[in-house]
Amino acid sequence: MKTYLVGGAIRDKLLGRPVHEQDWVVVGSSPEEMITLGFTPVGKAFPVFLHPKTKEEYALARTERKTGPGYHGFTFHTAKDVTLKDDLARRDLTINALAEDENGQVIDYYGGLNDLKQKRLRHITPAFSEDPVRVLRVARFAARYAELGFTVVPETLALMHQMGLQKELSYLVAERVWAEWEKALNEATPSVFFKVLLQAKILEFIFPSIETWLTETVLEKLDTVATKEKDSTLRFAVFIHHLLPEKTFTADLDHLMKAYKIPNQYYDTALGLHQALPYYLKVDFNDANTILNFYEAIDAHRRLARAMILLKACTLIVDNLKLEHLQKAFQYLHDLKFTIPSGLQGPAIAVHLHLQRLEALQQQFDSHLL
Secondary structure, eight states, X not given: OEEEEETHHHHHHHTTOOOOOOEEEEESOOHHHHHHTTOEEOOSSSOEEEOTTTOOEEEEOEEEEEOSSSTTOEEEEEOTTOOHHHHHHTSSBGGGOEEEOTTSOEEESSSHHHHHHHTEEOBSSGGGGGOTHHHHHHHHHHHHHGGGTOEEOHHHHHHHHHHHHTTGGGGOOHHHHHHHHHHHHXXXXXXXXXXXXXXXXXXXXXXXXXXXXXXXXXXXXXXXHHHHOOOHHHHHHHHHHHXXXXXXXXXHXXXXXXXXXXXXXXXXXXXXXXXXXXXXXXXXXXXXXXXXXXXHHTTTTTOHHHHHHHHHHHHHHSOOSOHHHHHHHHHHHHHOOOOOOTTOOXXXXXXXXXXXXXXXXXXXXXXXXX
16 A cells, blocks of 8 residues: 655645645555545545545545546546556646655656646646546636746647537536636636637637627736736626626626526626626715715615625726725715604605715715715
8 A cells, every 4th residue: 555645736836836735646455444544435436535634635546437428427446456657647637647655756657747847738648538627627727827837738729629529518517617717717817717718719619608708808807807806706797897798788697697607696796896887987086975876876885795895896997096985985874873753754764864874974074084
């Protein structure tokens, strides 16, 4: 029984990047032996175990065989005679197929070290084409490492294109597409995720609607917001703002949400930004009335936290350096307490509160407190 550190931990350590998690492969063991040693089984499709102390994942070395379409169409084989080389061969990219033994010696069967040096993303074998999720992973890794100069080699782009022509990408389900899209949104250069899919000529198979609207300008806007904001929900909202046509924005956003099972928080922020921006653009920072209209339009008196997010999103599109000024005004308005005169009902209450807020906010302006 031998244990090897594998995959991303080695890749990122060699690139001088932070290592957030470690994965291990165990060669020459069995499920029964792992359990005897105190490991906890957690894998369903194949044997994966949690270390009794570190809780890191240890997987038995395995091979896989394609038995059906899509990424579920595999059978896995684990046995004591499965070698480390066999296990690493089933991985997607050469830079992810590195291993390290107990002495810290890097084991490289497929040229991953040279590809790291040459800054290349390259598939290992033609078996890459058996799993459609891999095209999204390649695009995501390209988005992550583009700032270091990494590119996808032509042979891998060609294989990705062939997967599209052979309808393998039609087996991608919405949840997996969104999972990789969301991860790409968090990368340093998220536009590269889409650029790689365009290079491989497979964007139409995965994002047919997005392809209609995607332009170089939209991609530049996505990277620009990524330099200013780390929150992926805000990055998504700004991207969608620039991507979707104004006239059909809501209908198109609804379609994207359903097509890719986009979480509500992303949808709500994107739609909220679309609705808030026209009011934000009318704000005169020396005029209490326009600030109050903005405050009420985005329902800040009931949903202040959401309003603060939308306010920040607006400044990512039109930066006027007044974010703190508006945040302070919003917080002040939210903290106000008013008594509703008896007899007021319905719209009259809203009018009363508006006038009370306006008077209070104007006093803050007159006193130079805002």
